[in-house]
Amino acid sequence: MSEAKAAVETSTEGGDGLALVRRVLAILALLGLGGLVAAMALPQTVGGVVGVPTIGRDPESAWLLLAPIVLALLGLIANLYWSRWLGIALALAVVPWAGVATFAVGPASPLALGGAIALGCAALLLVSLFGSGMIARFEGRMVGADWTGPRMRLLRWTVIGNLISVLTLFLFMVAYQFRVALHLGLLAGTMAGLVLGIVLLARQKTAGLLLVWLCSVLFLPAGGYFIQSEAANAGEAMLLAAAFLPGLLTGWATVFVFGKPVWRYLRS
DSSP: OOOHHHHHHHHHHHHHHHHHHHHHHHHHHHHHHHHHHHHHOOOOTTTTTEEEEESSSSEEETTHHHHHHHHHHHHHHHOOOOHHHHHHHHHHHHHHHHIIIIIISSSTSHHHHHHHHHHHHHHHHHHHHHHHHHHHGGGGGGOOOOSHHHHHHHHHHHHHHHHHHHHHHHHHHHHHOOSSSSSHHHHHHHHHHHHHOOOOOOOOOOHHHHHHHHHHHHHHHHHHHHHHHHHHHHHHHHHHHHHHHHHHHHHHHHHHHHHHHHHHHHHO
């Protein structure tokens, strides 16, 4: 019996060691993204004239892009369960923009090199944070919640999908000269409602499903209105639509999967 117990403890220690290595790699990937943002946020000097930063409308707005990266970094260092979700969402939100910067812009552009570095950091972040071992390391620490079932897995991806949409909107707001108007408020409010509904649903609150359903219905017209108002061309519209799609699809999937048991509960 003692030998079996020792084997289990050795296996657990090995798993913890691997999880620690992957967490360190994820932290390094976030540091790489942060360093890239910091470098591209600095005003570029061309012909002795200091101009605008490579990303962002101005240096002050460009530095705001560090906020979600720093938040995810601190969460991973503190081993907080939500930091894995935020890290995955950051990586998936970066991929389309970095892909465009790498392959759609000319190789001589400074955006091409930055896009390639961002793609590499995003890939490392995804590889480091995916897997059952990392789920056990982070979500497994949540008291009173079992995230191994199919419904809770869907809920986890609904959180990540909506974080991708929120981060995409945040990136767009920082990088472009957006207009503070009704279309921005509608989309931001819809996303905030979805996130709040998901949190309530994870706590088994009926109001959470109702809020997710309402915001999922509103997401399509709100997102379409935002894209119509802000997209400068068809390519930009398609990029924004693809970025908002994860939140929309996972929100509707959550309504479908959780709707029947909640409806039974309401009728009882």
